[in-house]
Amino acid sequence: MSPHSPARRRTAIGALAGTALVIPFLAAAPAQAAPCHLSGSTGSCNGTVHQPGSPGEGGGSGGNSGGGSGPVAPPAPVGLNPNQGQGFVQVPGNQAPPPPAKPATADLVAQAQAAAAFPVPIVHTAPKGKTFVRLRTSLWVDGFHVVKTQPITVGAQTVQLTGEPATVTWDLGEATRTCDNAGSEDGKACSYTYQRSSAGQPGGAYQITATIRWNVTWSCEGADCDEAGGDLGQQPMQSEATPLVVGEIQTTTGQ
Structure with a gap:
């Protein structure tokens, strides 16, 4: 081709x-x-x-x-508090502790009794400092009055003690005597007549004391009180020792 x-x-x-x-x-x-x-x-x-x-x-x-639909958000963390970092984190088991239990009223009464201060009686005699055998000697004390302790308040209960003087017991060196009052200077309320002189006592004087006994009660006011009140028996308070010389009245007879 x-x-x-x-x-x-x-x-x-x-x-x-x-x-x-x-x-x-x-x-x-x-x-x-x-x-x-x-x-x-x-x-x-x-x-x-x-x-x-x-x-x-x-x-x-x-x-x-390989060039898909763009970035994908990471999954939410499992088990974490969503409020973490926002000031609202609350850890289980870390809740506020419960309020303390109210104290027993008996404990507050014991506390008030331990802090109670009853007055120390002060001894007085007439004649003062020296008296004589077979002469009525007047006896009285200061401090024979109702005593109220400082109230103790805890929660909804207030406890207070009250002491009412009941008796005064006198230790006169030669004998003892109990009077149901404070006594008086005129000797009509409480007195004693010595039978022997104090010449044979140390220092030539009797050392006398007076002990006031208060009947003590307690009261509780408030919604948390276990009881409204009660009796605590007697609370004694003794004075300091006071020397009292007791002489004999010398009499002379003419020849």
Whole structure:
């Protein structure tokens, strides 16, 4: 066949046309491997629609690293207080302790009794400092009066002690005597008549004392009181020793 025959020319033209079609196809092939840029939850890549997580996106979470739908927020920490860092953290088992139990009324009474201060009696006699055998000697004391202690208040209860003087017991050196009152200077309320002089006593005097005995009660006021009150018996308080000289009256008879 001649190189310039019509049949050869048609064959050459067909070959050139086939080559022209193959070259664009090869040039476009690498572009298909480029990652598809999806918008939202769907997108188009060469006409194929891909859903997140579907095959072809790297499988599972691997698709995100290959140009998926953007960064994903980390999951909330498990077991942590959502208010942590906002000033509202409350640790279980760290609640405020319960209020202390109210004290027993008996404990407050004991506390008041331990702090109670009853007056020390002061001794008086008439004649003062020196008396005589067979002469009525008047006796009396200071401090013979009702005593109330300082109230003790704890919660809804207030405890207070009251002491009422009951008797005065006199130790006169020669004998003892009990009076149910404070005594008086005139001797009508409480007195004593010595039978012997004090000459044989140390220092030549009797050392006399007076002891007041208070009947002590307690009271409690308030909603927390276990009881309203009670009796604590007697509380004694003794005076300091006071010297008293007792002489004998000398008599003379004429010859």
